[in-house]
Amino acid sequence: MLLELFRSLADGFPALNVFNYLTLRAVLAALTSMGIGFALGPWMIARLKNLHFGQAVRTDGPKTHLVKDGTPTMGGLMFILGIFVSILICGWKGMMAGDFEHLYIFFFALIFGGIGFLDDFEKVKHKQNLGLTAIQKFLLQLAAAVAFLCLMRFEGMLTPNLYVPFFNTQIVMSWWVYMVFAAFVIVGTVNAVNITDGIDGLAGSVTVPVGLFFTVLAIWWQGYEQLGIYAAALVGGILGFLIYNFHPAKVFMGDTGSLFLGGTVAALAFAYDMPLVLIPVGFVYICETLSDILQVIYFKATHGKRLFKMAPLHHHFELCGWSEVKLVAVFTSVSALCCLAGGGAVLLSGYLPLGAVLIAALAVPVAWLQYGGESAFIMAVSASIMLTRHWAGLQRMRRGEEPQFFRKWHY
Secondary structure (H helix, E strand, C coil), rough: HHHHHHHHHHHHHHHHHHHHHHHHHHHHHHHHHHHHHHHHHHHHHHHHHHHECCCCCCCCCHHHHHHHCCCECCCHHHHHHHHHHHHHHHCHHHHHCCCCCHHHHHHHHHHHHHHHHHHHHHHHHHCCCCCCHHHHHHHHHHHHHHHHHEEEEECCCCCCEEEEEEHHHHCCCCCHHHHHHHHHHHHHHHHHHHCCCCCCCCHHHHHHHHHHHHHHHHCCCCCHHHHHHHHHHHHHHHHHHHHCCCCCCCCCHHHHHHHHHHHHHHHHHHCCCCCCHHHHCHHHHHHHHHHHHHHHHHHCCCCCCCCCCCCCHHHHHHCCCCCCHHHHHHHHHHHHHHHHHHHHHHHHCCCCCCHHHHHHHHHHHHHHHHHHHHHHHHHHHHHHHHHHHCHHHHHHEEEEEECCCCHHHHH
């Protein structure tokens, strides 16, 4: 509300016009949620300890995790509260104009956070790493996804035309087919983020670049101010929480936090009406989930053999000798590069050749980090081929002759 006061005073004091810029409001939203999360930390951790809300660690997981048994969980409440207060303060003007997009997303994500809270509560109640059953979680998540999609359609924020970012085309669907597809994507995304939350600071750190990506989209494109404020508040809230969640973690976000983050990421993608953007920006989530699926399939097909030392993927690298700090740094770097090179190049610049070349170039450091110099050399050769293939398009970009692939209604 103070923000709106400064903006109302701008007519008499031109220097205060800076408060009309979304960039500044996004920064303020991030700082507000970060400050609230940071301030809540000591009290929240102490309260969770007093309530004996400690995480029960899986005995079949990495042995290094056994020392984490009893670490306070449900810490996701810290950034949930920070985000809520932040979007109320910094999104006040939009709400006065009847724009409640950011609140739709928050309460949708909060429903998933509530499902996670129930799951966490069952775990701490029974002192074991088993909460709600898989079918219970699936049905609750599916119901939440369908309700959100119906609301978004009622508000005119969804179309059944599936935009394909990298090919400047749309797949026209019937509403029924689109709703089934969308519900599957939402539930899948929520659980993918949940799977990623397996070591100290990983899920939060990987999600920070994703939040920044959606913030930049709102700043770049007109008409998405509330979404930009929400995405910025998400980034700030996570950063405030990570102060207590980095290794060695003083608190875990629990399913309360991870399902909330998953709901937020999925909701933002659909609020921008471009769910397929989750493929590049959610690359780490996808890899984590695929590793889990492939492990199960391979185990059953080979009658007990394992494709990875342990699934999901971060546990495999742990057993390969990677420290938790290294894992978080590498996975977060991959997430940031995917958001920047993949989604950013095509969606922000609109130039297909630039996006294609940068995505190929992105594979080089990823291959080097994971598999060594030989794999990096092979990917470098592939990137060179891609550069040659799109050289003419890059030259047309330089001359201003290359078409930009934007959806016009985003301006």
